[in-house]
Amino acid sequence: MTKASDLFVQALENEGVEYIFGIPGEENLDFLNSLKDSKIRLILTRHEQGAGFMAATYGRLTGKPGVCLSTLGPGATNLVTPAAYAQLGAMPMLMLTGQKPIKKSKQGRFQILDVVDMMRPLTKYTKQVVSANNIPSIVREAFRISSEERPGAAHIELPEDVAAEMADETVFNVPEVRRPAPDPKAIKEAIQMIEASKMPLILIGAGANRKRTGNALLKLIEKTGIYFFDTQMGKGVVDNRHDQHLGTAALSSNDYLHYAIDKADLIINVGHDVIEKPPFFMEHGGKKVIHINFFSAEVDQVYFPDLDVLGDIAASVWEIMEGVSKQKHWDFSFFKKVDEEVESHISKYFEDDRYPMLPQRIVNEIRKLMPSDGIVSLDNGVYKIWFARNYKCYEPNTLLLDNALATMGAGLPAALAAKLIHPNKKVIAVCGDGGFMMNSQELETAVREKLHVVVIILNDNAYGMIKWKQEGMGFDNFGLDYTNPDFVKYAESYGAYGHRIESDKDFSITLQKCLNTEGVHVIDCPVDYSLNHAILNVKIKEKAEAL
Template identity: 75%
Template structure:
């Protein structure tokens, strides 16, 4: 069979449902093979949009999302999504085309070494040089993309290899089971936890797996231990739980960090050094038990006293069964901190000023959306407010990026979430800067007939950097711009544009948009005036730095 047909057959063998991307002439054999496949091609308006959709597919399903580009500029446009998936622990496969490698008459036109370019930001990158190698390369790419820690992989399919004949054969998809932690280490961890006076449980990005979520809830319910999470660990346990303290969204001086400083032991489950550190260790103070698939990477702020290495879910279940005596624990302080956190975070939930406070938007969305509704965030200062104030009731219902923290991913991520969860309500919250970086994907969303709500927080500036610029005592310079008329902009793509003029209109428009078909864009003026008096005072006072 033709090698491109074999490639598509190998992808079907892996259970691929969608391929997102923009083909070029080097992909035409592959495109022809895809035409006769059950795999759906989702044509996007930029390779970044395709890559972000593929990465989000991996994040939500645990299976690699697949994206496609041509050579040269198409492939270089996948660099940011590759880093997004790699740092965020999202399984993703990128397929790029290339000029013929056996014989070429075009010199170096459009040619860059894509395989080497991808090497530092992927787990695996390979050029196909023989059609018969396709099945093994595809199987290995998928295996590595899903293996802990998940990430990005890349395969380059040259034009002449795609057109050659190859043997009709694919490899069986074989799963693997991760080993359990050493029983002696589990016993040691259980003794440390029982002996602690103020233990805390931290849930990180690596714990955001279905089995681990169930095991952690069992541990919390059985022992009554208080817990907090990182930004990418939100929703692993329902944040309405009475033992939930909050999300580590800032580095110091927040109410939550008062609790962290008073803990004498932190059980850190699924810690990922890619995330901003949720706490800083100090010699001779709080002890840390590191529970993960891998041993801890030690640095000056993280040096755990014990590594529990193995399948996380199994480790947590074993700990839950071993911890029987919690009489030594003192929880009164954490109970008081929880009350303070709740009071502090809810302070502006009912503030109806207009332009809208981000805290108020958090409140409106949380009160409007269902438990399983999905909110995707782009990157901006509002991400801190959502991380701290928005309670996630289920895993992967607040999709934010605390790894690469790139702009431009909010809209494509929401599109993917709605594509694979058509029955759930999905809202993208984007700053005006991040939205405009991939705003052309509105056309893709309309073409796919997605029922989607996009909220643009409009302050006509790169607000996150402006906040930091002011907080560090610099002049206001170089961060303001002019936006288009977003209502007319949405309508030009066939979407439905809205611009509320007060709080009541915002709530009415949101309800209508969530319950009416089509892509709805809400241009919402935002008031960031409380960023400085609230957030800055919570940051490191000693250094005066953000």
């Protein structure tokens, strides 16, 4: 016989769990005691939301569900945003929550919410354990469903009395999963559509962010000469320095890249789906689209592809690459002109010396100082657009951003998870002052765990993204300005190193020092967003005609 909480930990070990991020409560104490002697490391956080973002990021970077822990009631409700973050972002994650005894309780309804039902619309799987003997099957099922395409969030509730029971079950074997191969007829039709088109273009989305897929795509691109672009969450699948890379769709329309998208007669969509913000809008009678993904296209007003190629994405791309032939009637001369125009446009302010600094200059300086495998984790704000447009990714998963839920507060916790997974890589979190303050308490977690991370706060004393939208809609500036603490002193109060940027030249010197000095570093960097509208207000039709 085995205690239920011990069996639960054994089931997690059996799934290969390395870390559990979270905050235990009194309803988790049996589980916590069982975890004490386990090889799984508990990463104690300062807020359940931070724990959830860390677990989701673990899933994003490894492909295996990251695990987070909370107690019942308010601890569980604090996991709601990370659940949505993982679910929309296709990040495998398992949330474990406690609960009061379900068979006999002396506390009435105190702190009790129906957490399982609360999690239902936010997860792929949610279950309460009502018997200790069910633990192995429930854990195996949660990991299976969370990991299957499209990956997402799962949740298990372990009541306090069940955790203390005895069980006579053992854990299940974890089988190797083989993804389904694409249908040969769909591959043949895709090849025919590509060869018949005149100006095909490849789109790389979040679902393609896997090494095997990147290798297959590179071979397809180099064999055919077809140009490609990526979404914000697909950056780096193929090296952005490639001559045929046209840029990243930071906006859904009216950007320089859309010259090329508008001219293309076929989009080969590899790994993008409608949950990720659309990189372009389809129109009836317009360009054709081939949807290559693990699952069929979800039809939307802006997305209704002509062909679905379903199955393992890497296998689909590889088979298309092997079968397609380069066509004499393909004409990529316009794409080449667009590429030159995009490069000229995005680099225009790279060396601008004004202070406070323009986001383009900040992006350029970070790119120059980060190694090819260095990881930049973004929070959510207007600067995300500048990183998407201007930051070239040389490898997959080296720019972590959220363009599915687009939540604030995830940038710092995601960076900490990235550093735990990749201790030898340089890791930077770039946060707006608003997003940073939402989970800034995780600085203490970083210091306690002795992580070497750099946190750059882009400080404009406002919710800058919303101010930008407010201005664009012609509204008066209202309700979005605030004051900040002294970020240098704030960082030092946690035992981190605080730095304040006083000039444009100071930024690169400070960042280089921080990247090469162990410890947690917080850089307070004033930012100037005043040119956002002027730079992004592109007259596409006139520019395209000029090309």
